[in-house]
Amino acid sequence: MMNDMTRVERTVDSKAIKIAANNVQVHYGDTHAIKDVNVEIEDKTVTAFIGPSGCGKSTFLRCLNRMNDTIDICRVTGDILLDGEDIYDKRVDPVQLRAKVGMVFQKPNPFPKSIYDNVAYGPRIHGLAKNKAELDEIVEKSLRRGAIWDEVKDRLDAPGTGLSGGQQQRLCIARAVATEPEVLLMDEPCSALDPIATAQVEELIDDLRKRYSVVIVTHSMQQAARVSQKTAFFHLGNLVEFGETGQIFTNPEDPRTESYITGRIG
């Protein structure tokens, strides 16, 4: 476990708090899925959520851009502050919020449109480009940031669904980046990818950290150790432990964390 952690330089100096969650509870019908979670997510940092299946990490991630609103039976209480503003406040438009807090999903989900239109989708909706030239520029920049420009620049009119799985996922990341979000949420973005595509996406995540706050849910502890600076360990709906990634993986405070990362529970 230790030798995986040498790749990412760990910056310990504290940064501005981007998202602060206080006493967050989530109920799915009668199920209490998230219990009393408090967490502070820093700007320009990769934060990893780890934990066994069904522990609530994806549910919590979906609270951060109110994607849970689309599920009828889901109820969220507590405060989640983005730059000090409560995102569950009535005055906040969830649609605007999701433009600021982008999301990449577990399964690559390009729209059945051309590669260009996939990336241009967000900018067009939000009116980010004044004209075609600006839109072209945004698309190219986003595809470059998604580390897929070189592979697709000659076939921007080809359907996005025709790409390979790894390319599709990077296209989805480029699509999310194109709306200029402040936070990027990633729900197990590599679970459907092979090791090479995974490495490409991980490299990309590390690069995205320069501009965005990234939150990634992952089942792979190696991946969490490789890409993140902060790690949160969820278990049975509780946030068990949250801290520096190095600290969590080498010297966890909670016995449950230690059991999980050494493979005894999960």
Place this chain on the structure above:
Amino acid sequence: MALSWILLTLLALAVLGYFAGRSRALASAEGDARALHSLPSYYGYNVALTALVPALGLLILWLLVQPLIVNNTVSGMIPDTAIAEGSDRGLVMSEVRRVAYGLDGAIASGLLSEVQARNADADIEALTQSLKDAGQVLTQDISKPILLAAQKYRSMTSTGSTAMQIMVLVVALLGAAFAYIRTHREFRARNVVEQGILALLLLAASIAILTTVGIVLSMLFETMNFFQLHSWKDFFFGSTWAPNFRGGSELSILPLLWGTLYISVIALLVAVPIGLFAAIYLSEYATGATRSIAKPLLEILAGIPTIVYGLFALLTVGPALVSLFGDGGALGLGWMASSNAVLTAGLVMGIMLIPFVSSLSDDIINAVPQSMRDGSLGLGATKSETVRQVVLPAALPGIVGAILLAASRAIGETMIVVMAAGAIAKFSGNPFEAMTTITTRIVSQLTGDTDFASPETLVAFALGLTLFVITLGLNIFALYIVRKYREQYE
């Protein structure tokens, strides 16, 4: 022995065979079912099926072929002189059959003995009288050749059916015996039964297909008859529809096709937006509870018989339109003279098609993966932006297919147009005028006293075949579109 007795005997044989095969299989395994290749009942089914299927096949074949042979032989016996002027061999043959059945009936009621019925030299007048006494219908007095032919007909039929009964039973017994002897614990009865099931399913599928072919062929022959009597150029390229039973009709499909397409287009203009929007509401916006009530309610519309829609058009929609657009109507336009109009039929047909479009589109929209919607919502799109820009494009091929299927229903619809569109065949762009369609003309050409040798009647088959080709083409095109784009998001 009547047909039902043969069937019952076969069935009894099959049941016996089932138990015999089953017990023989068990005996060959010394009572231990685990030592058998298949479950004991499979051995039973094997014997039953082997007894039943070939025998039934032979029975059906015999029933189809025997009348052909008998008819041919008997009709060959009738001398040309026996065929009256203005009549033909077919009419004489039906007379022969009537006499034969009459003899059967007379024997059954005891007025004739079997010997008298078979007597070739019988007194014809006495025979005719006894047939009339027996209440048998005769169209004319029996002549000598007809009597002889009828007697031959009777004897061949009765010999044939006796032979059939014997052959069918022999085949059934042979089949049962063959399967019974083969029954052994090593025998793979399960696989044989599997083959039998496959054959059954195949038979059902081919009956459906063969029926379609049969329908097309029957229409094709009548259509060819029509084109021998009437020029195909007038039918396809003429401009007037004016059937006249005294001859000299102009029978062009074009004015009818125009009416059909015009009404269908109006119907689709009504049905497609409303149906599609209803589908979008139901699948994207409605809560589970609303959906579970609204969807069945909408689908009730599809269960209303079209004649009821016709009444609705006649009594409600037509008069309402006249009071809007007619002389002295609310709009004061005076455009619409009668409630029978293209617009009336189109509107009502559109209402009929709404559930058709909405139900199919709803299924198709639901099949778009949730991940598409999540992806769009996650980028900060609203619900309607998501529907418009992601869900509908992904579902479009299926929706186009649904619309084309609705179009082919609109083109084939009859009752609503009969009652609401009027009966005037003409080219006109005015939706307030009465027009007529292919289907209503088929009905009117074939109802009443019809003579199947005149082009005015036979034109119905040509119209029907053309309609069939159009709707078939639309359906094939719809299926092609649906298939071609189906896997786009998988």
